[in-house]
Amino acid sequence: INMLIDDTTYKLGVNNYNQIKTNKKLIVLGNTHTVNMNHYIGWGFRFGGKYKNTAHYTILVDGTVYNHYDTDYYSDVFNIPSLDKQSIFILLENVGVLTKSKNNNEYYTWIGDIYNGVDIIDKKWRSEKYWASYSDSQLKSAIDLCDELCVKHSIPKLVVPHNIKLDNLKDYSGILYKSNINTKYLDITPAWDFKEFKEKIENTNYEI
Numbered sequence: 001i002n003m004l005i006d007d008t009t010y011k012l013g014v015n016n017y018n019q020i021k022t023n024k025k026l027i028v029l030g031n032t033h034t035v036n037m038n039h040y041i042g043w044g045f046r047f048g049g050k051y052k053n054t055a056h057y058t059i060l061v062d063g064t065v066y067n068h069y070d071t072d073y074y075s076d077v078f079n080i081p082s083l084d085k086q087s088i089f090i091l092l093e094n095v096g097v098l099t100k101s102k103n104n105n106e107y108y109t110w111i112g113d114i115y116n117g118v119d120i121i122d123k124k125w126r127s128e129k130y131w132a133s134y135s136d137s138q139l140k141s142a143i144d145l146c147d148e149l150c151v152k153h154s155i156p157k158l159v160v161p162h163n164i165k166l167d168n169l170k171d172y173s174g175i176l177y178k179s180n181i182n183t184k185y186l187d188i189t190p191a192w193d194f195k196e197f198k199e200k201i202e203n204t205n206y207e208i
Helices: 038-049 081-085 136-153 194-202
Strands: 026-031 057-059 065-067 087-092 097-100 120-125 128-132 174-177
Touching (some): 026 136, 057 136, 081 087, 087 136, 136 194
Parallel strands (some): 026 087, 026 174, 057 087
Antiparallel strands (some): 057 065, 097 128, 120 128
16 A cells, blocks of 8 residues: 655755665654755755755654655665665654753753643653654654555565664665664654654554
């Protein structure tokens, strides 16, 4: 079943990815670290418009999916060519780590804005404690999108069940998170429903 994907509104220009077709064996999920589409706007301004640390897709909190460029091509997310060329990158709209105010119960994002999201996840991970929540709509869209991409690119429907760094990715094919690549990444955060995501994708009877 083809899901609804907007591939025109936030399309990237040819300077924001590498126009070389490569075979894909990984789908990597990360955060936008911003609200709305501010990360996309930022891509257009950096490096004189030639910024290539971009993603194939963005999934907003309401579940809307934007496709930024064709999955046959690749961008320089990790600056590790062997990894970048083999990966499809999906970003979830999420500000990530939050800081709690000492004086009141307000929480702030990494850029100092007051966090207005619904839920706050309290879990110690990688020296941080508070996290912005992901939405059920995002989870469903991520499941549906990964399902489609696995079929299109013949990627195994296997999902890493956690956000801990993996030692050897050389032989892995499937779906994983930026936090599996390097401990410096704080996405995907403990707020994600790792269990449901894995079960729904790996269960071939799941109805989209």
